[in-house]
Amino acid sequence: MPDGLRELVKASQELRTRYYLPAIIYLGAEHGASKQEILDLKWSDIDFDFADIGLIRLYRTKTKKLRTEFLMPRTKQALIEWHQHQQWMRHRKKIKHNGSDLVFCRLDGSSIKGFDKSWRKVRKIAGFERLHFHDLRHTFCSNLLLSGSDLKDVKEMIGHRDLSMTDRYSHLTISRKLLRQEELARFYASDNGVTRPSVEHIWNTEGKNGVFNKKRAD
Numbered sequence: 001m002p003d004g005l006r007e008l009v010k011a012s013q014e015l016r017t018r019y020y021l022p023a024i025i026y027l028g029a030e031h032g033a034s035k036q037e038i039l040d041l042k043w044s045d046i047d048f049d050f051a052d053i054g055l056i057r058l059y060r061t062k063t064k065k066l067r068t069e070f071l072m073p074r075t076k077q078a079l080i081e082w083h084q085h086q087q088w089m090r091h092r093k094k095i096k097h098n099g100s101d102l103v104f105c106r107l108d109g110s111s112i113k114g115f116d117k118s119w120r121k122v123r124k125i126a127g128f129e130r131l132h133f134h135d136l137r138h139t140f141c142s143n144l145l146l147s148g149s150d151l152k153d154v155k156e157m158i159g160h161r162d163l164s165m166t167d168r169y170s171h172l173t174i175s176r177k178l179l180r181q182e183e184l185a186r187f188y189a190s191d192n193g194v195t196r197p198s199v200e201h202i203w204n205t206e207g208k209n210g211v212f213n214k215k216r217a218d
Contacts, residue, residue, distance in 0.1 A: 005029050011125035017118040019085045023078035028136030030072040033058055042101040
């Protein structure tokens with residue numbers, strides 16, 4: 001839901017949450033991060049300079065899965081802005097940091113229990129009052145499939161234990177297949193000079209040593 005995502009981020013910027021909630025929203029929608037993964041995230045889990053793209057490691061205690069992904073551009077920018085704001089506020093208010101490495105925490109570095117209250121305010125402003133934060137994980141999985149990934153890709157990138165947990169999204173592969181078939185239809189219609197494959201070519205590509213298709217041809 002690209003438009004919906006923009007509305008959520010825009011709504012978050014109308015409140016005091018504007019400094020940190022955009023990064024949380026992007027982590028959910030662009031990396032499929034759960035609340036637990038976000039609250040446990042440390043700055044040492046993020047490498048902003050890796051390959052000029054950035055890298056992030058997310059650990060899900062529920063499945064004991066560690067996943068490493070390249071940072072999506074908007075997520076990266078939001079995290080950088082939050083980090084800069086943290087440092088500026090600590091300097092401005094002369095707040096002593098306790099040495100914590102947590103990304104989302106109080107200015108003194110102490111941990112927070114959650115961000116449910118901020119999330120409820122933002123979704124209300126954006127007009128998505130029934131939207132749960134976990135729905136952003138589903139958005140991530142759905143958009144991966146619709147943009148060309150397969151179920152195995154989604155399993156690995158979301159951190160599921162096995163493929164059966166990812167099967168709920170299998171219906172979306174139909175849309176991806178339709179897109180590929182439409183592209184194939186346009187290719188055939190363009191008359192690119194593709195010749196009809198010879199019987200020998202079909203034997204070589206579809207049957208081991210041509211045996212299977214030769215028997216069929218006979």
